[in-house]
Amino acid sequence: MRNILILLYAVTVAAHLPLALVFRRGSAMLGVPLPAAALVACALLLALPFHWRLQLALRDRPISAARRLLVEEPYFVHWTATLLALPLAVLAALGYALAWRPTLGRLLSWPTAEALYGACYLAGLALAIWGVCVRRRRVRVVTVEVPVAGFGAAFDGYRIAQLSDLHVGSLCPPDWAQRWVRQVNELQVDAVALTGDYGSSGTRFHQAIAAALGELQAADGVFAVMGNHDYYGDGEPLMTLVQDSGIRLLRNEHVTLERDGDRCCLAGIDDRYTRRTDIEAALCGRALDQPLLVLAHDPQSFVELAERGAALVLCGHTHWGQLAVPWLARRFNYARLWQSYCAGSYRRGDSQLYVSPGLGTTGPPVRIGTWPEITVIRLRASTPPAEPAR
Numbered sequence: 001m002r003n004i005l006i007l008l009y010a011v012t013v014a015a016h017l018p019l020a021l022v023f024r025r026g027s028a029m030l031g032v033p034l035p036a037a038a039l040v041a042c043a044l045l046l047a048l049p050f051h052w053r054l055q056l057a058l059r060d061r062p063i064s065a066a067r068r069l070l071v072e073e074p075y076f077v078h079w080t081a082t083l084l085a086l087p088l089a090v091l092a093a094l095g096y097a098l099a100w101r102p103t104l105g106r107l108l109s110w111p112t113a114e115a116l117y118g119a120c121y122l123a124g125l126a127l128a129i130w131g132v133c134v135r136r137r138r139v140r141v142v143t144v145e146v147p148v149a150g151f152g153a154a155f156d157g158y159r160i161a162q163l164s165d166l167h168v169g170s171l172c173p174p175d176w177a178q179r180w181v182r183q184v185n186e187l188q189v190d191a192v193a194l195t196g197d198y199g200s201s202g203t204r205f206h207q208a209i210a211a212a213l214g215e216l217q218a219a220d221g222v223f224a225v226m227g228n229h230d231y232y233g234d235g236e237p238l239m240t241l242v243q244d245s246g247i248r249l250l251r252n253e254h255v256t257l258e259r260d261g262d263r264c265c266l267a268g269i270d271d272r273y274t275r276r277t278d279i280e281a282a283l284c285g286r287a288l289d290q291p292l293l294v295l296a297h298d299p300q301s302f303v304e305l306a307e308r309g310a311a312l313v314l315c316g317h318t319h320w321g322q323l324a325v326p327w328l329a330r331r332f333n334y335a336r337l338w339q340s341y342c343a344g345s346y347r348r349g350d351s352q353l354y355v356s357p358g359l360g361t362t363g364p365p366v367r368i369g370t371w372p373e374i375t376v377i378r379l380r381a382s383t384p385p386a387e388p389a390r
Contacts, residue, residue, distance in 0.1 A: 008050075008054070009050060009051060011083065012047040012050045012083075013043050013047045015082040015085070016042075016047050017039065017043045019043075019082065020039045020042035020043040021039060022117070023042055049075055050075075053072070056171070057201060057362070058201060059233075060199065060200045060201045060202045060204060061170060061202065061204045062170060065173070068170065068171065072170070072171060073365065077132045077133070079128075079364060080127070080128035080131060080132060080364060081124035081125040081127075081128040082121065084124030084128065085120040085121040085124045087120075128366065128368075131368035132365060135368065136372060137176075138372070139371075139372045140371050140373050141183065141373075141374045141376065142373050142375050142376070143376045144345065144354055144375060144376070144377050144378065145378050145380055146312055146354070146377055146378065147380040147382035148291055148311045148352070148381070148382055149382045150290075150291040151262070151291050151311075151380075152259075152263075153381055154259040154260035154262035155264060155379055156380055157378060157379070157380070158190050158191075158378070158379040159187070159189040159190050159191075159377065159378050160189060160190065160192070160314075160377040161184045161192045161193070161218070161375070161376055162193045162314050162316075162354070162374075162375040162376075162377060163194050163356075163359060163374060163375075164194070164315075164316025164358045165197040165227070165317065165319055165356070165358025165359060166198050166199075166209070166358070167199065167358075167359075168199050168200075168205050168208060168360065169199055169360075172200075172359075172365070174209070174211075176359075177208070177209065177212040180212075181212050181213065181216055182215075183374055184217075185215070185216065185217045187374075187376060188219075189218050190219045191219070191220045191221060192216050192218045192222040192223070193295050193377075194213065194224035194225070194247070194295075195224075195225060195295055195297055196225055196227025196271065196297030196316055196317065197228065197297065197316065198213065199229060199233075200229055200232070201229060201233055202233040203233050203238070206237050206241055207241065209238065209242075210241035210245045211245070213245060214242075214245025214247065216247070221248055222246070222248065223247070223255070223266060223268060224247050224250065224295075225251070225268040225269065225270065225296060225297055226239065226249070226270055226271050226276075226297065227316065228271050228272075228297065228298070228317070230271070231271060231274045239251075249268075250269075250295060251268065251276075252268075252269055252276075252277070252279075252281040253267070253268065253281070254266060254286050256287070263290050264291045264292070264293060265287060265290045265291070265293065266293045266295070267282045267292065267293070268282065268296070269295070269305075271297050272296070272300055272301055273297075273298055277296075277298075277301060279304055279305065282294075288309075291311045292308075292311050292312075293311060293312050294314070295314050295315075296313060296314070297317050299317060299339065299341035299342070299353060300339070300340075301313075302346070302351070302353045303348065306348040306349060306351035306353075312351070312352050312353075312354070313354075314354055314377065315341070315356070316356045317355075318335040318339050318343065318355055318358075319335065319361065319362070319370065320333050320342065320343040320344075320357040320358075320370040321333035321334030321336065321343075322361055322364070322366060322368070323366070323367075323369060324343075324370045326368070326369040327369075328369075329343060329369045329370050330344045332369075341355055343355055343357065343370075354377065356373060357371060357372065358372065358373070359372045359373065
């Protein structure tokens, strides 16, 4: 996680270089020219507030609603705007460097580059306000129909509500989780699947997380696996609290779901990122004649699970990148840079995977092109094709 935060800080410094250039030009106009080295110093200074916010990411703690609404969210609106402005800012810097060329320099003179960056920053600001203050608060309830071979008729229409990546903390407060839980309870589903990352880091929100999740209601119960962020700090207290609240935590183990004589196996595997996954232990002793459903936080386990006969795997972890091309989020999102299975539905042979975009955010509290989601998986009994006559 520290490597990711270092990368974010480096990107933040780079994104503030154009603003530093503007300040340098302004100081020159006032008769106080600054050396080139001052650019980097200025960018570092502008990025310093982001460094303070990294401390929340490393060791999250409660903050007041006033600070979240009046300080943290406005800062991340600005941060996101500078990040979105960066591509055009590069063009602006290129114009400044090429200003000595008669034609191209006239087109991309430094004043023109300033105007270009300003326009880009304002456009980024509008998107950032939407992503930080609006989009991440608007939860979608999405129903996904999944035909699964081997399920008995009693499981046809069986509904599982999947919640993932709540990241309850200073920037995704506990009252948001309580609202999500109420939405799920109104759906009156057959089972609830929690696929990890209930907090962001530390232990300060464990009680609030367990209290909220403990209110979940489903006919056949609530089942959960742990995510990587649940171990950033001490995960054991959270696991104890979650289990004490009535949730069945699956740590490399499985249970049997039964309905009107039909059965299926529900397995849960522990977090892959922190090297706690043990698929062999999770599936040991399962009834091979029962269809297999698996809960896992990280979708990278899908290939091995498919090879072991999983009919359906439910995962989270990726957030669909949090930044994606609107209306094309499944194909073009930030998570695609580092995950093969990053968004939505996938199939490998007879196995299916659904990767949830999650509910909360980690790092910058922004969603553009993606959305927070409560997923309702509706199982459909599917009869495998008959063997051809010989």
